[in-house]
Amino acid sequence: MLFVTSIWADRPDMVLFLFDGTVTIVELEPSKVKLFTRQGSISSEFEKRLKQVRDYVMYYREHRELFNKFVEEGILRTTPSINGIRVILIIASSLTVEELKELNRIRSLYEKEGIRVLTYDELITKISLTLKYISGKMFRSYKHVLLTPDMFEINKSIVLRGFVSLVGGLAI
């Protein structure tokens, strides 16, 4: 479901419309961006990107009338609420444990502003798990790895779903 167009001058990479009337702006940045300096503090590149997505959120929250067009076209049920406009920043990969720890701290700060930061590694894991789950591969490997002969049957999908959400935090 792809509609290629450039609707806004600021050009976020992707804009996703959800059925519940929320809008998610996706900003895809290079995977090679260094998030932290050697000293462990936040890099200027990362800071710049965070500022950019924060500007997006603030701009679109202030100019929610921009979405009226999509309401009129029947794409959105209503104009999104302030909290209904969020952004996902996808950036960087191959973080060290220390870097990941620091990133989690930054995440918790930005989460409150409707900004989610996702690394490429996390995104790839998430997609991979989702695909494996829906194609049935995860079910097979899960069964193979975790089931002993005395626990032969898993026929309730709820068990698997619980497992998937435990592993990947997926919402399928």
Place this chain on the structure above:
Amino acid sequence: MLIILGFALSSHKDIVSSFVEDYINAIKELTEKMLTQLSIPQTFMNGLFPKYMTSKGAYVKILIFKNEIQAAILITKLLRSSTLDIDVELVEESIPRLFALKSTTNITPFFYVGEPFCRVERIILVTERYFNKYQKLLEDVSYSTIFKGVGINALVHLEQEGDVKLIDVCIDAEMLPLQVNDAIVRIPFLWFISYPIEKLRTNVAKYHALYEVSEYIHRLFARPAPKVSEAILYQFNNIVKDEEYEKPLHDFLCRYPWFIEPGTIYAICNEYLGR
């Protein structure tokens, strides 16, 4: 007075007729567009999508009682024809009266599950006497919705032999005009009656068409079509194997945006993506 009433009803017929035309055409256009963009083979959708999305032709019958839509009946017997025929009929008797005699007030939604993705909750066979008057009308119906008034929402299927089958499923509560606690799957056309006839507009038709098609596309990626998801998995694995995965991954995400945010029904990808 009668002339005015007649004029109003005739105008309702026109509104409903053009609305249904917009809806069905939007469904077909969107289905085709999405499947092309997602590179999904036609063979997958034939078994997994409701027939009215895949058949070339369709015959739609809508019943209006007074100024309310009483039933939206979709007949998809026109596989060889590519025409869309819409018949809006003004009926003199309220259809739910037929159900009023039935002591099934605890049974709210019914659904005909003729498609592999629909979950059957229970099947109830009803004797034909409740349907005598409308039996002729309901013959060969593949989907129909009968509702309003007495709090019964039903999709009815007539078997070849003439038995009436009411099949219980749960419904997307958001789309229901009633308060229903259970929520499982959607019923085509049930949303139809939640709008007053005057408010049936092209954008409403487009919105519902988009939602309807998205819903089935989402289902396509769930259990019933493992081959499709395996093909995507293969494609995805090839992308991430390569060191230069960024640009192909961006393109991939544009095609399948719900991997980023489940529930996405519409996505805009910037043409400058990846710069």
